[in-house]
Amino acid sequence: MGRQPCCDKVGLKKGPWTAEEDKKLINFILTNGQCCWRAVPKLAGLLRCGKSCRLRWTNYLRPDLKRGLLSEHEEKMVIDLHAQLGNRWSKIASHLPGRTDNEIKNHWNTHIKKKLKKMGIDPLTHKPLPIGNEIENQSQQKQHVQNDQEQQQQQEEQSCTATDDTFEIDQINEGAKVEDKVEFVTMDHDEHELLNGFCIDEVPLIEPHEIHLVPNCAPSSSTSSSSSCSNSSSNFLEDLQYLPDFGWPNCDYSSSNNNNNHIIINNDTMGLWDDDFSSWGQESWAFGVL
DNA sequence: AACGACGTCAACCGCCAAACA
DNA sequence: TTGTTTGGCGGTTGACGTCGT
Numbered sequence: 001m002g003r004q005p006c007c008d009k010v011g012l013k014k015g016p017w018t019a020e021e022d023k024k025l026i027n028f029i030l031t032n033g034q035c036c037w038r039a040v041p042k043l044a045g046l047l048r049c050g051k052s053c054r055l056r057w058t059n060y061l062r063p064d065l066k067r068g069l070l071s072e073h074e075e076k077m078v079i080d081l082h083a084q085l086g087n088r089w090s091k092i093a094s095h096l097p098g099r100t101d102n103e104i105k106n107h108w109n110t111h112i113k114k115k116l117k118k119m120g121i122d123p124l125t126h127k128p129l130p131i132g133n134e135i136e137n138q139s140q141q142k143q144h145v146q147n148d149q150e151q152q153q154q155q156e157e158q159s160c161t162a163t164d165d166t167f168e169i170d171q172i173n174e175g176a177k178v179e180d181k182v183e184f185v186t187m188d189h190d191e192h193e194l195l196n197g198f199c200i201d202e203v204p205l206i207e208p209h210e211i212h213l214v215p216n217c218a219p220s221s222s223t224s225s226s227s228s229c230s231n232s233s234s235n236f237l238e239d240l241q242y243l244p245d246f247g248w249p250n251c252d253y254s255s256s257n258n259n260n261n262h263i264i265i266n267n268d269t270m271g272l273w274d275d276d277f278s279s280w281g282q283e284s285w286a287f288g289v290l
Numbered sequence: 291a292a293c294g295a296c297g298t299c300a301a302c303c304g305c306c307a308a309a310c311a
Numbered sequence: 312t313t314g315t316t317t318g319g320c321g322g323t324t325g326a327c328g329t330c331g332t
Contacts, residue, residue: 106299
């Protein structure tokens with residue numbers, strides 16, 4: 001027999017998350033790490049489906065998330081990657097540290113699509129839009145492009161069995177678009193920059209004046225500009241400062257700065273996170289409340 | 291000030307591949 | 312080997328905010 005069902009979906013809450021629920025989920029994950037999501041709602045005292053918890057965490061609560069609009073460079077990367085990968089948002093997101101597939105997908109649909117159209121570029125083909133008869137041709141073109149993409153994808157799949165990103169990038173760089181090479185070169189640089197210390201213009205998930213997740217070696221210098229916290233989640237951040245001791249095995253509370261209330265988490269305490277946050281690439285982190 | 295249209299984005303839905311018993 | 316569950320993904324929805332009239 002297989003495993004137990006994810007959730008019975010009876011009496012489970014749906015819709016926007018409340019600050020209280022967020023707090024419970026954050027508290028649980030920080031205490032226990034990410035284990036099996038099915039068990040999370042029960043153990044965390046949430047009337048939510050495990051899937052919903054996972055989504056909330058990965059798309060909104062994860063402390064390594066960047067918030068706010070995508071920078072121009074990130075936008076450019078998304079466009080380039082979309083030209084090569086199509087609507088494979090998770091793949092695209094994997095090249096943009098701190099961004100989720102959902103976020104990129106939304107940004108694409110709401111901002112980039114329009115921008116490209118304004119510029120006379122078809123967001124599907126990434127080629128100049130035909131002059132006149134645009135609307136009539138679009139549906140036909142969509143179908144055509146879809147077929148082309150499918151064919152291309154099939155060819156890709158046939159020609160390679162490896163699926164890791166490095167291989168894909170190599171393939172992409174060998175692909176038809178020469179100009180994209182430049183973008184990937186700069187992306188590597190950017191990724192490196194991001195992984196080693198969060199880029200300067202990043203907008204952290206948690207309001208900087210409330211909670212900081214910063215490299216221990218470099219005190220936070222967040223210059224967030226226009227963080228737009230969602231309605232339901234703005235209050236929980238304030239509540240976070242009242243969270244109980246998370247019980248990090250080797251948390252160095254003694255070294256927490258009284259002014260900033262930073263809690264220093266050494267790398268060897270991050271076992272719980274290894275699966276998902278290895279990309280943080282930091283020697284240690286400070287998770288604190290201002 | 292009131293209303294409707296439009297834009298944004300968090301959350302849900304359904305499907306699929308991988309993992310598991 | 313097979314059936315079931317889980318986690319992840321992309322598409323879609325709907326609530327909420329903003330803008331224009």
